[in-house]
Amino acid sequence: MATQLTIVQPQNLETFMLIWLDSLVNKSEDNIDTKILLRKTINRLVAFEDMDKCIEYIKDQDEERIVLIVSGRLGQQAVPALHHLAHLIAIYVYCGDKKRHEIWTKEYIKIKGVIDDLKELIIQIQIDQTKRNEYKIDEPIPISYYTKTKKQNLTMNNDDFISSQLLLDCLSRMKPQSNEREQLIRLCKDEYLANEIGLNMIRDFEEKYSPDRAIWWLTRESFVCRVLNKAFQVTNIDLLYYFNFFIRDVRKQLELNKSSSRIRTYRAQIMSSKELRLLKLSIGEIISIDIFLFTIPSRERAIQILQESNVCHDLKRVLIEIDADPSHLNMKPFGDVTSLNYFTDVEVTLFMVGTIFHPVDISEENDITVIQMETCCEEDPSVKTILDAINAQDYEGKPNLLSLGYILSKMKKFYYAEKCYNQLLKEMPDDHYAMVSCYQGFGTIAMEKQEYDVSLQWYQKALDADKAKLKPDDPIIASDYNTLADIHVKKGEYTQAIESYTRALNVWIAAFGTEHLKVAKCYNKIGITYETQEKYLDAIDYYKKTVIIYHKTRCVGYPEIAKLYNHIASIYASIDKNTQALKYFNAALKILTKIHPFGHPEVVRTMKNIAATHEASGNAKEALVQFETIASIHRQLLPLNHPDVAEITDKMQRIFAQLNKNV
Structure with a gap:
């Protein structure tokens, strides 16, 4: 007798999911055996006897691509309730009365067949799924958006885009850990339990994989591509980390086989209206395709693939047309990988995951939306910003677990960042730099979570470790004290903050002398802390020390100096020391009129402050002179x-009235 399959698991590692709705799905022995056979085509199979629970479940699985088998009786009610869902891509009606159910199913384009034989059902699903896997037309493409303009309609801000690029760059260049491959294989064996074909493929990979066959495995119809694609689609950090060795190997193969001349290549894709709307908004902007992107050289074949696909409701046929130029420096590799392909008779160009594109145009061609894109040139200022952010990651030579933890922390994926730091502490307990960096990483995460006491504990551990290893005047110790002070400020512990800032200050002075930018910034932080406590004269003393260093060393620009002068003046004005306030407002104005054009808002704002201070001091005539100058600029x-x-006119009229009253 056949054993019943365990049908619900917490996480689907593949893009596709097969759902079977039938009141007899777990009772008929034929159905139970069939489920085992169906898993050879789509590994994740979930079975339902209850229609309402099934409908609710499908609606919730919007990150999956769902193939549905439904009985004829339940299908008449379930299909109308589900057919509009974009993530439901195919329906098969399995019934005992084929002719009767063929009548109502004609209304629904997603129904791929009305079938009364289990063997025929298995074969049909297998054929259709093979086509889907071959061209990946139904699989979602994860895209990140970078706006050069100030469009607010896109889903990701520019910092998130850069963090995503950093993550992909780190994963593709990080030296693999010794057990990554074993962990991946163990995880996949658990996922494909009771799927003998899937398990055989995993064993084959375990025994025969080599770095020079990475693209061969990527293009083979196997768990590798399916699981990796899903990991990219949902940013499954654990899986991406386990696949680190594989991503790195694919990159190396692409580098060795990258194109040497410009090419035009095509990708057929089914997209939702939302995905297409975001791409339309990205025309003239920058996007990153965060998956290994397969394309073909034949436009006609790409269009044919689209025309053979059925779309309805929210889905659109999209032809992506890419002009790629390998002469652009610093771009991720792409190339013709036909000779490395599992299917050697299929011409394929592969783009590295995270390749940056510039969408240039969008048009309609019959029932197909054509999106023209080109690979980005490093001369584009926005691309340069992205590349500079990537190149700024020193990585101590090569990206490692510490680099990955830092990037994940910036992405606010704190759980995974902590896993990186914990693993690094286990692997390198005697490496001082790694140990302290992990302590600081934990401290930063706690600070981001507003767990300030925990953050203080971690940074104190980092400081203690540095003091035990480094010289007393090492600038690193000053940085430790500075961070502790920042946390005390966040806690409102201003006395402890000033104490730690002062210790940092003493170390920086010992290391760099009295006229260094680090010293100036520390003076400024002490000033801010005193100002927060409303100790204004103490704050001003430290701001003055800051501005003296700024002037002497030119370590900051004139706008920063003028800003600090204005701030000092504002504090003096707030405590009715108007003579000193005017001195610093005028010092700021002198700088601002030199560096800004006539009528610049910063100049006018400072002039208004001077006028207001004169008025507060009882110098109505001086105030009037300033307001008249501002009025002249406004005219x-x-x-x-x-x-x-109108504002300046009102103020001038008020002062005129005051002067006339005093006559």
Whole structure:
């Protein structure tokens, strides 16, 4: 007798999921045996006897691509409720009365067949799924968006885009750990339990994989591509980490086989209206395709693939047309991998995961949306910003677990960052730099979570370790004290903060002298802390020390100096020390008029502050002179109905009235 299959697991490692809705699905012995056979085609199979539970489950699985088998009786109610869902891509009606159910199923384009024989059902699903896997037309493409303009409609801000690029770059260049491959194989064996074909493929990979066959495995119809694609689609950090060795090997093969001349290549893709809308908004911007992107050289074949696909409701046929130029420096590799392909008779160009593209145009061609894209040139300022962020990661020569933890922390994936730090501490307990960096990493995560006491404990551990290893005047110790002070400020512990800032200051002075940027910034932080405590004269003393260093060393620009002068002046004005306030407002104005054009807002704002301070001091005539100068600027630059014009006019009228009253 056949044993019943365990049908529900917590996480699907593949893109596709097979759902079977039938009141007899777990009772008929034929059905139970069939489920085992179906898993050879789509590994994750979930069976339901209850229609309402099935409908609710399918609606919740919007990150999956679902293939549904449904009985004729239940299908008449379930299909109308589910057919509109974009993530439901195919339906098979398995029934005992084929002719009767063929009548109502004609209304639903996603129904691929009405079948009354289990063997025929298995074969049909296998054929259709093989086509889906070959061209991956139904699989979602994860895309990150970078806006050069100020569009607010895209899903990701630019910092997130750069973090995503850093993650992919790190994974593709990080030296694999000794047990990554074993962990991946163990995880996949658990996922494919009771799927003998899947397990045989995993054993084959375990025994025969070699780095020079990475692309061969990527293009083979196996768990490798299916699981890796899903990991990219949902950013499964554990899986991506386990696949690190494989991603690195694919990159190396692509580097060795990268194109030497410009090419035009095509990708057929089914997209939702939402995905297409985001791509339309990205015209003129920058995107990253965060998956290994397979394309073909034949436009006609790509269009044929699209025309053979059925779309409805929210789905659209999309032809992605790519112009790729390998002469662009610093770009990720791409190349013709036909000779490395598992299917050697299929021409394929492969783009490295995370390749950056510039969408240039979008048009309609019959019922197909054509998106023209080109690989990005490093001369583009936005691309340069991204590349600079990647190149700024020193990695101590090569990216490692510490690099990965840092990037994951920036992405606010704290659980995974902590896993990296914990693993590194286990592997390198005697490496001082790694140990302290992990302590600081834990401290940063705790600070981001606003767990300030925990953060203090970790940074204190880092400081203690550094003090035990380094010289007393090492700048690293000053940085440790500085961070401890920052945390005390966040806790409102200002006395402890100033104590730690002062210790940092003493170390930096010992290391760099009294006129260094680090010293100036520390003075500034002490000033801010005193100001927060409303100890204004103490704050001003430290701000003055800061500005003296700024002036002497030119370690910051004039705008920063003018900003600090204005701030000092504002504090003096707030405590009614108007003579000193005017001195610093005028010092700021002198700088601002040199570095900004006529009528610049910063210049006008400072002039307003000078006028207000004169008025507060009882110097109405001096205030009037300033307001008249501002009014003259407004007359030249602003329309008469501008609110700033009205504001200055009101102030001048008030002062005129005051002067006339005193006559």
